[in-house]
Amino acid sequence: MKNSFFNSFVPKQPNFFCLLKQLADILSEAADVLTESVEQGKPEERETYYRRVKEVERKGDMVTHQVLDELETTFITPLDREDINALASGIDDVIDCVNSCAKRINIYNPRVLGDSARELCHFIQQEAACICKAVEELNVFRKNPARLRGLCVELHDLENQADDVYEFFIRRLFEEEKDSIELIKIKEIMQELERTTDAAEHVGKILKNLIVKYV
Amino acid sequence: MKNSFFNSFVPKQPNFFCLLKQLADILSEAADVLTESVEQGKPEERETYYRRVKEVERKGDMVTHQVLDELETTFITPLDREDINALASGIDDVIDCVNSCAKRINIYNPRVLGDSARELCHFIQQEAACICKAVEELNVFRKNPARLRGLCVELHDLENQADDVYEFFIRRLFEEEKDSIELIKIKEIMQELERTTDAAEHVGKILKNLIVKYV
Amino acid sequence: MKNSFFNSFVPKQPNFFCLLKQLADILSEAADVLTESVEQGKPEERETYYRRVKEVERKGDMVTHQVLDELETTFITPLDREDINALASGIDDVIDCVNSCAKRINIYNPRVLGDSARELCHFIQQEAACICKAVEELNVFRKNPARLRGLCVELHDLENQADDVYEFFIRRLFEEEKDSIELIKIKEIMQELERTTDAAEHVGKILKNLIVKYV
Structure with a gap:
């Protein structure tokens, strides 16, 4: 950095970890808007919430494409190309799922969305927070993998808890809703919320593979 | 080509771009049969239409396998192996989706399929036409990427328009159909039509990546 | 093996074919428990059956992870890394589908599951048996691909037959069930059973690609 004459010849390196952090933050934002819509949104506000989530999702698309584009043109990457690609695509998939949840809430437009929907949203928020912390570990996990490993366990546990909430709810729904x-509306929305918690856990699996590979 | 003595020793190269064009034409054919079935097909003809789409889909399977087989045994390929593979698999996925639409129309057998189903079919036809034009650009896009880039934008726009039609329709369906x-029948069929437009846009994303990588 | 002094310096090689056989056996076990639950399970026993399938699925997860972990750390592999990865992931996907079937039977809890559900379960069992035989061929198929080729054809045929059973059943269900x-319950369960037969055929496609590549 000292030799600014020399540096002027060095091509600027994209900061992949920084881009992945941006993407994880966008996921958190999407999860927050979704949760707010489920907690406070009146039916007539659902379209507005869906538009907000969709905007956030587009930001996510742009950052994901930036990551993939830079991967094609950068010679040295801090992790193998395929690993950065898998991580960005994995986080983007979770954002897409959140968008799909907001879309279903808007187009199916059920009378009420109960406590279990709220609970699943909280799991998605917690998973998003884990993923944010996990990408912050990417530049240190080779020396100290303990924290990243812990976050993978946490993602796995959150998904298991979400599964239980989902299964218990659907069973009761099919017994009670006449x-x-x-x-149909509620089942389709709950299925998508549960699929979102799965997609977040899938990011956990990608992170776990990084530990196996690089530590 | 002049030296036929020399040429007799050169192994015949499979023409990958030609095979991909064949595959795109098969997609167009499948989209046409599907659209015809939705536009003109009486309920009692649905099984016949499904059989026709299924036959087209099998042709597609054969060409896709031919591409993958030739990739394994050919030394020099005009694009990276993984890119040709992604393109062939991507187009094959769209054909599979079209087949799945025809199958659902046949086995769910709804009383009527309205204007929105027809509109989605038209989007699928237009997307298929874009993909045909796009694979024709494959041997020139490195020098002149403008047309391929334009087709990617068109695929993206078509999918967005299809999304709007789908969302508007489903919202109304759930309000009005008693x-x-x-x-259930109509929702399942419309979901598959919409998934088909997504699969076609996914081919657009693969094509866009080619521009980033090779231009 | 004779020179035990020398062997003590050679790192122990994981036996990938042995691990894949373990995974295929786990798939067979899952298919058996699922079939038993559909054939003999009373509604009040469904939760117990689901727990049993889930346990089997977790064993499958552990073996799959072992395969992926060993792939990262082993230098010489009997097939290309990506092929072993595809096979293990493919078989694991079938196990996940079986688990998902048991889950849906448990949480949707339909009054009755008819003959067609039983038939689809039998197809899944037969496909699992094919996959078991196929992985036993992995260390000989380069010299003698006939048996592996035959098993791929069998997987393809089984899936086609399952498709016919499924399509005929769904058409009738939508005509008759009032x-x-x-x-909804029965449709969702049957869809998942059919998806499982697809996932098994997908393993057949991976195996077929091995023949093209290595023979």
Whole structure:
């Protein structure tokens, strides 16, 4: 950095970890808007919430494409190309799922979304927080993998808890809801929320593979 | 080509771009049969239409396998192996989706399929036409990427428009359709049509990556 | 093996074919428990059956991770890394599908599961048996690919037959079942059973690619 004459000839390196952190922050933002819509959103506000999530999702798309583009043109990368690609695509998939949840809430437009939907949203928020912390570990985990390993365990546990909430809820829904169209709406939305918690856990698996490979 | 003595020793190169064009044409054919079935098909003809789409899909499978087989045994390829593989698999996925739409129309057998189903079919046809033009650009895009880039934008726009049609339709369907079994049938078919437009846009993303990588 | 002094310096090689056989056996076990639950399980036993399948699925997860971990740290592998990875992931996907079937049977909890569900389970069992035989061929197929080729054809045929059973059943279900909530339950379970037969055929495609590549 001292030799600014020399530096002027060195091509600027994209900071992949910084981009991945941006992407994880965008996921957190999407999860927050989704949760707010489920907690406070009145039915007539659902379209507005969906638009907000969609905007956040587009930001995510742009950062993901930036990562993939830079990967094609950068010679030296801090992790293998395929690993950075997998991480960015994995986080982008979670953002897409969050968007798909907001879309379903808007287009199916159920009368009420109960406590279990709220609970699943909280799991998604917690998973997003884990992923944010995990990408911050990327430049230190080779020396000290303990924290990253702990976050992978946490992601796995959160997904298991979300599974239990989902399964218990669906079983009861099919026993109790007699309005079949309302049942379809709620089932489809809950399925997508649960799929989102799965997608977040999938990021945990990618992170775990990094530990196996690089530590 | 002049030296036929020399040429007799050169192994015949499979023409990958030609095979990809064949595959794109098969996609177009499948989209045409699907659209015809939705536009003109009476309920009692749905099985016949499904059989026709299925035959087209099998042709697609054969060409896709030919591409993958030739990739394994060919030394020099005009694009990286993984890129040709991604393109062939991507187009094959769209054909599979079209087949799955025809299958659902046949086995769910709804009373009517409205204007929105027709509109989604038209989007699929237009996307198929874009993909045909795009694979024709593959041997020139390194020198002149403008046309390929334009087709990627077009695929993206078509998918966005299809999304809007789908979302507007589903929202109304859930408000207006009181026969829950009929609602399930139509929802499942429309979801698959929309998934097909997504799969076509995914081919657009693969094409866009080629521009980033090779231009 | 004779020179035990020398051997003591040679790192122990993981036996990938042995691990893949373990994984295929776990798939067979999962398919057996699922079939038993559909054939003999009373509704009140469904949760117990689901727990049993889930346990088997976790064993599968552990073996799959072992394969992936060993791939990262082993220098010489009997097939290309990506091929072993694809096979293990492919078999693991089938196990996940079986688990998902058991889960849906448990949480949707339909009044009855008819003959077609039983038939699809038998197809899954037969496909699992094919996959077991196929992985036993992995260390000989380069010299004698006939048996592996035959098993790929068998997997393809089984999936086609399962498709026919599924399509015929769903068409009739939508014509005859008037209780829409019961219809949703059964449709969702049958869809997952059919998806499982697809996932098994996908393993057949991976095996077929091995023949093209290595023979």
